[in-house]
Amino acid sequence: MLNKIVGMIVLAAVGTHVFRILHSLGYQNTVYKHYPGPCRLLQTPGKGSEDISVTTNGLAFISSGIRLTRYNLDKSRKPHNTRGRIYLYDFNNPSQNATELPFDGDFDVDNFYPHGISLWQDSITGEVLLFVVNHNPKEERIEIFNFDPKSLRLKHSKTVNVKTMYSVNDVVAVGRESFYFTNDRYSKTWYGQSAEKYLLLPWGSIGFYDGKKDTLVQTGLLGPNGINISPDRRFLYVASIRLGSVTIYSISSDNSIKELKVIPVYTGVDNIEIDPDNGDLWLGCHPQLYLMTSHFANVTKRSPSQVLRVKFNRKDSYDQYEIQEVFVDDGALISGSSVASVYKNKLLVGSVIHTTVYCDINTLY
Template structure:
């Protein structure tokens, strides 16, 4: 039975079983709407990144890290294992470079998802934290970036029962981070069916350090992107199914206190933060149903949303870019530097555009 037929029959059965509640929930959660094109000037596709670029993060002097080749249930499988690239946004050639990984790491099963870079204030060393799903498991890899030869030295693998379905991560130290779990169950059958049917806010945020691992925030339908404010006093958590960005205050003991939620009107995925303005940049899925079906004849679109003044009484939510899938499908992240916008995807191309 084809995927489209099976899913249609499943939806029909669930709709009959659960009635209007399920239908309304699906429509709301999957944000099924069509896009009006809203393109930016001088957009070009980056070379070597045709297997997706699920997450992108930019640090000092325009150095970007890009994860590519994610294999995720329900999405098209990439050709071969995942990779990490760097990109110098100050170089007009805009040429991504594949980072070599130290031999003590299993590259064959590398399946990178969310990433976060941490620059040590004591010695300026760069550490890259990567969510990894080898054999569809869940763990975090910690690398040290060796800038001289564009390589990653694998330092350690972190596993914990609370880190059972990690989606994204934000490092807050050389060995500490916050991470989102995007599912309550770890079994694929439960995550793809039972959680969809029950539609409960069961996912969470976990704080990890060698001496302290605990759930610090919960109550999300599907906790996805996570990042910090420039002053590190607040965290932003994206609930992709509830179409909100949650603002949380970070306490001295690393606990999180909810402040508010800001509606973004789309299924937003990862969140990047401008270190100077504090603006939030989100790669979003305007039609989750099309993303779920992955039909190239009716492709999922892409959307980039910016949130300005998120801590004010009236945050400004703006659509910066939109495409119906003819140019770029399934945008998952957006990041800016020097007047340019990088747009990454779950399984498709990577685009760089001028903002003006």
Template sequence: NRLKASREVESVDLPSCRLIKGIEAGAEDIDILPNGLAFFSVGLKFPGLHSFAPDKPGGILLMDLNEEKPKAKELRISRGFNLASFNPHGISTFIDSDDTVYLFVVNHPDFKNTVEIFKFEEEENSLLHLKTIRHELLPSVNDVIAVGPAHFYATNDHYFTDPFLKYLETFLNLHWTNVVYYSPNEVKLVAEGFDSANGINMSPDKKYIYVADVLAHEIHVLEKQPNMNLTQVKVLQLDTLVDNLSIDPSSGDIWVGCHPNGQKLFVYDPSNPPSSEVLRIQNILSEKPLVTTVYANNGSVLQGSSVATVYDGILLIGTLYHRALYCEL
């Protein structure tokens, strides 16, 4: 039941969609700046997950959604950063008061856990590596939401780091995963008790933090306190495995990349591939939030959708290890 192993989806198509050239091995997370520049985290490799490019390191791609026919181009990363072991997962951008753009990237070099902070240098089309963060409270990082130039909330999708203990933890349904707040002065646990904490994001007014619990099929709404602690406000139950969360800055709607059937995701069969599903959640704080299926596919076009995000009538859908889709809404 946690993997929704028997669930099949009925197709929900959009009128105009195309696969994005140059993305063949996953675009696990996508974050779009207010000016329409979209960052893609590509090439994730994870124990137990399929990969279409097992020997190629991951990277960060950039796409300008204001162009008539936008293309995804790989960003250069400054010297001194180990590109060979770059294995990017969740990403988040932060714009400082002086308009400096920082990109936070969850990284799994040699299947370890770090958060990398880069400065985006638009004129050079590059990322300048500033800092690598490792911490005992960040043993199994999945996603981050940046709240300052070196400040973020992060989800841990497992409590343990040992592969066997990770498996046992999931099998026993321990609900030990958590959310951590990190700053240069303080690192602390701010929410716990999740089955498998995954995507994380923040409301446009910065009052609420949203956390996707992938194996519990839930989105948690948490209120941000002045000391950066989080208190639970509500839980929205869904009928699918919820992965990354994106926020429409103008409406506050939550866009969710989902896995209708988790079994197909982890046991890859090209003749019966994992399906994709995109949900839009309106008025999550109300008594009856409106949940709409905007896109669904049985894997014939897009396999394993992990993120969906919107900008000016454009919807981008990324996947764990497959292609990415550019759609007009």
């Protein structure tokens, strides 16, 4: 009798865990295509537009050429046949396509595989610095570039590699050389990564670098992904792609953080962008995350795309909010959406390895 009870308990535990995995991968989700207005493709020769960050005057920086082999440590596999690029798109001239930005300075372009990006702007001089997660084959790095608005070039300023950066996904700049970043996992071996993935182990973390030293400010997280900061620099937003949620942290004067609220969005939320006019969160999401695996293996296989907006009803509180689904595509126009950036009722939707889409926003409450 006891053996039967133990067996039933084990079976229930296994069944519950399998359900959690399937739910986190979006097997229960259905997509219905709709756009906020007219949409078109941006023509870029690179592969993907994993992250997008926009200046206050409407210049959008786009990262392209993520190194997918970081998600499979089989050393016999070579990186995909592409190179890392940064593109610039001007929201003020929406009919134009994005242009590639050349690099200046002593910088290893051949081993540049960008992922998350972030902008820091000097409020007095207008200087723009671009922070880029770089999955260099030797080590995880954050590259810092100065943007020259006249020549439209990026001058490499600094490479940061510290011990707490072991699987960096995204970065948000808070100063000229300081930033928060997410580690979406801990393990560096194939079996360790598989255990984190299938056992849903919360081994991710958030780190902070002040320009000289680094520290982990939050640990025990399940797959932290996109990260961003509120316009007043008081709150940090972090996405969990497997939990389908956004966590809000308050930032203390010593740069430590404290969890305030978890907002469930019930989809594979990837990157977070902030509307500078009202502080709304714009989320690039994977509503059926399980389809991303086949999409990564063969880009022609579709993986649906989704954009959500989280609107806060009170400026002094996160207790009241609304979630609006702004954009959904079945993967025909754009597969595997990872980011959504807005500027004056204009929307850019980026993808991990597929296309980039521009939309006019005509339907938004």
